[in-house]
Amino acid sequence: MIDERYSAPYKDKKLVQAIASRLNMFQERPMRFMEVCGTHTMSIFRHGIRSILPSNVELVSGPGCPVCVTSQADIDAMIGLAGQPGVIVATFGDLLRVPGTKGSLASAKARGARVEIVYSPADALKIACANPDHDVVFLGIGFETTVPAVAAALLEARSRSIRNFFVFSSHKTMPRALHALLADPELRIDGLLCPGHVSTIIGAKAYEPLAETKNVPCVIAGFEPADILQGIYMLAKQVYEGRHGVENCYSRAVTWHGNERAIKVMERAFEPCDAVWRGLGKIDSSGLAISPTLSMHDASKHFGMWSQTTVTPDPRGCLCGEVIKGKKRPPECPLFSRACTPTSPVGPCMVSSEGSCAAYFRYSTPCRQEIAEQQIP
Amino acid sequence: MCLAIPVKIVEMRGKQDDFLNPPVAVVEAEGAQREIRLDIVDRWPSPGDYVIVHAGFAIRTLSPEEAEANIELMRQMAQGQRQGDD
Numbered sequence: 001m002i003d004e005r006y007s008a009p010y011k012d013k014k015l016v017q018a019i020a021s022r023l024n025m026f027q028e029r030p031m032r033f034m035e036v037c038g039t040h041t042m043s044i045f046r047h048g049i050r051s052i053l054p055s056n057v058e059l060v061s062g063p064g065c066p067v068c069v070t071s072q073a074d075i076d077a078m079i080g081l082a083g084q085p086g087v088i089v090a091t092f093g094d095l096l097r098v099p100g101t102k103g104s105l106a107s108a109k110a111r112g113a114r115v116e117i118v119y120s121p122a123d124a125l126k127i128a129c130a131n132p133d134h135d136v137v138f139l140g141i142g143f144e145t146t147v148p149a150v151a152a153a154l155l156e157a158r159s160r161s162i163r164n165f166f167v168f169s170s171h172k173t174m175p176r177a178l179h180a181l182l183a184d185p186e187l188r189i190d191g192l193l194c195p196g197h198v199s200t201i202i203g204a205k206a207y208e209p210l211a212e213t214k215n216v217p218c219v220i221a222g223f224e225p226a227d228i229l230q231g232i233y234m235l236a237k238q239v240y241e242g243r244h245g246v247e248n249c250y251s252r253a254v255t256w257h258g259n260e261r262a263i264k265v266m267e268r269a270f271e272p273c274d275a276v277w278r279g280l281g282k283i284d285s286s287g288l289a290i291s292p293t294l295s296m297h298d299a300s301k302h303f304g305m306w307s308q309t310t311v312t313p314d315p316r317g318c319l320c321g322e323v324i325k326g327k328k329r330p331p332e333c334p335l336f337s338r339a340c341t342p343t344s345p346v347g348p349c350m351v352s353s354e355g356s357c358a359a360y361f362r363y364s365t366p367c368r369q370e371i372a373e374q375q376i377p
Numbered sequence: 378m379c380l381a382i383p384v385k386i387v388e389m390r391g392k393q394d395d396f397l398n399p400p401v402a403v404v405e406a407e408g409a410q411r412e413i414r415l416d417i418v419d420r421w422p423s424p425g426d427y428v429i430v431h432a433g434f435a436i437r438t439l440s441p442e443e444a445e446a447n448i449e450l451m452r453q454m455a456q457g458q459r460q461g462d463d
Contacts, residue, residue, distance in 0.1 A: 006383040006427060006439060009448045018455035092432075120433025122399075122414055142432075149434040152416035156399060200419075200429065200437050230451050252447040253429055253437050255419075262417035262436060 006252070010224030019229040020052045026236040032058045032188055033235050034326050036178065037195030038065030038354025039223055045363040047225040049232075057232065060326035061356035063177055063280060064195055066142040067094050068324055068348045068355050071276040073312040074170040075348075076100045077305045078139050081168060082108040082115050084303065088131060090124035091139040093117045094352045097345060101312060121153035121167075128157070128165035137299045140169045144201040147171050147288060148262035151269035154294050166299035169290050172275055174198050175206050176286035182214040187326060191217040191235035193228070196250050201266075203258025204248045215244045222250040269294055276311055278348065279321030320347035323356055330360040337361060382406075383427040383439050384413075391415075402428070402435065 009015070035041055041061045044050065050059060063069050079100040082089040089105065096106045096117065109115040114134070118124050121138050128136035140150050150167060157165040174195065181187065194207055199220045207218040217238035221231025230249045238244060248254050268291070275287025290298040299305060314321055318340070319333035330336050330349065340346035342358055349355035384404040390412075391400035400415040402422065413428065415421070418435040422428055428435035 005441065006444055010451075015452060015455055019451075022455060022457065120414070122433050145431050145436065148417040148436070149414070149432045152399075152414065152434065156416075197429065197431060197436065226451060230454065233454075249451065250447070251450070252439055252444045259417065259419040259436060261419055265417050 007224060010222065010226040012226065015226045016229060019226060019233055023057070023229065023233045023236060024054050026240045027054050027056050030056045030058065031190045031236055031239055032060060033191045033193055033232060034060050034062040034189050035193040036062040036064040036174070037198065038068070038352065040193060040195065040221070040228065041356050041359050042354055043223045043228060045359045049225065049228055053232065057236065061323070062326055063181065063277065063324045065349065065352050065354040065356070066146070067098055067352035068320060069172060069277045069279065070141050070170050070348065071278050071312065072101065072314055073276065076312060078168060079103060079105055079108055081137050081299065081303060081305060082113040086134055088114040088116060088127060088134045088136045089139060090116045090118045090127055090136055092141070095139055095141065098348045098351045099315060099346060121150045125153050125157060125162060125165055128162050132164060135164050135166060137166045137168055140167045140171050143172055143174050143198050144266070145197045147270060148201060148266045151266045154269045154290065154297055155265065157297050158294055163296065166297050166302055167290060168299035168305065169270070169288060171270065171288040172277065173286055173288060175202070175210060176283055177277060177280060178210055179214070180280055180283045180286070181325060182210070182216060184325065189216065189326065190239050191219065193231050193235065194218050194220040196220065196222050196253060199250070199254045199258070201259045201262050204246050204254055204256050206258070207246045211244050211246050217244045218246045220248045220250050220254050222253065278314065279324035282311070315346050318347040320349045323349050330357040331364070383429050386422050386424050386426050386428060388424055404428070404430065
């Protein structure tokens with residue numbers, strides 16, 4: 001049952017209009033804000049937020065889609081795991097169709113590999129219990145929102161001695177990547193619309209060093225239309241007033257210190273490591289490796305698979321890397337909606353439901369017309 | 378991967394901080410009941426409480442007071458009633 005108290009008020013048309021009209025007060029200069037989180041990207045499209053923004057406010061998508069930032073080498077390693085005899089790969093559904101250098105998890109499955117889609121790492125653990133003759137590898141992607149859940153599954157596997165459960169960790173942490181991104185002099189960003197549920201875990205305080213050292217306003221927002229507009233309004237107001245601080249307009253879900261219980265669980269199972277991000281390259285201490293105390297469940301050690309460190313070139317012509325950095329909009333990619341569509345994706349940003357290419361394809365008018373034309377014989 | 382909508386807990390099973398018998402809450406969403414793990418939730422919820430769920434785990438227990446404060450602040454700002462907001 002969904003309580004209207006927590007979502008309906010934030011969809012209220014009058015409230016949305018009132019916030020939008022207040023945003024018009026800040027029209028003196030162009031402003032470019034990055035929505036970091038893939039779920040924000042989707043919500044912005046679904047609710048048509050761009051259409052009610054003043055013309056001086058531009059939104060660009062950031063590196064917050066977990067599938068999209070997973071390096072080509074890690075995708076290849078995951079597909080490689082799926083091909084091994086006696087292995088069941090358990091994965092979130094949106095990794096399935098991401099193209100590797102050769103094939104995808106979906107094509108491996110079609111060739112007979114056991115690839116199971118799970119909704120939770122706890123479900124992967126259940127598969128391990130039900131299949132004691134197989135090694136079950138959970139493909140760990142995602143940020144601080146997902147990592148504590150994977151950590152809990154790892155700790156449970158150890159305490160219950162479920163020896164055939166493994167995690168391939170390609171997990172990443174958000175603040176480090178934002179530091180690296182903002183160090184790029186070519187990227188002009190006037191403010192960050194910070195992710196909602198990553199912040200539920202890490203707390204608003206995590207963005208303080210970013211706001212201070214990079215002089216960039218950081219505002220945490222929820223996912224309903226009023227939430228997002230309020231976030232943009234507060235960013236614009238900071239820019240207008242020449243401030244750069246951390247503000248939280250998602251206080252019902254995010255506190256200053258975050259979810260300390262989840263952070264503790266995460267720290268028991270993982271430790272920071274360097275990681276390669278698609279588009280951003282290698283960023284020091286921005287990944288999470290399985291702690292040595294849980295190495296018996298570490299797929300990269302058990303199967304001798306590398307993770308997080310290798311750089312493999314992205315598919316030819318694919319601009320996912322530039323899209324993730326907010327430097328190019330999806331329609332600027334030569335492959336977009338031609339060689340690369342949701343039914344036959346070239347890059348991960350077109351595969352994941354949180355990817356900005358998929359969002360542009362689904363919601364922007366020219367693409368829709370194109371689909372309509374394709375459907376009429 | 379984010380399920381942004383809070384769901385209501387209808388029943389609690391298991392104990393806090395027990396990894397051998399992981400604590401779960403039964404929630405109702407879209408007419409179906411699901412078990413949600415509570416290993417990493419910030420505050421221990423009770424039946425009737427709403428939680429934010431991610432990948433099968435509750436990550437936040439919501440309180441009606443915090444929800445009310447959040448929307449109230451938003452309404453005030455939208456109307457320019459908040460001090461120092463102009």
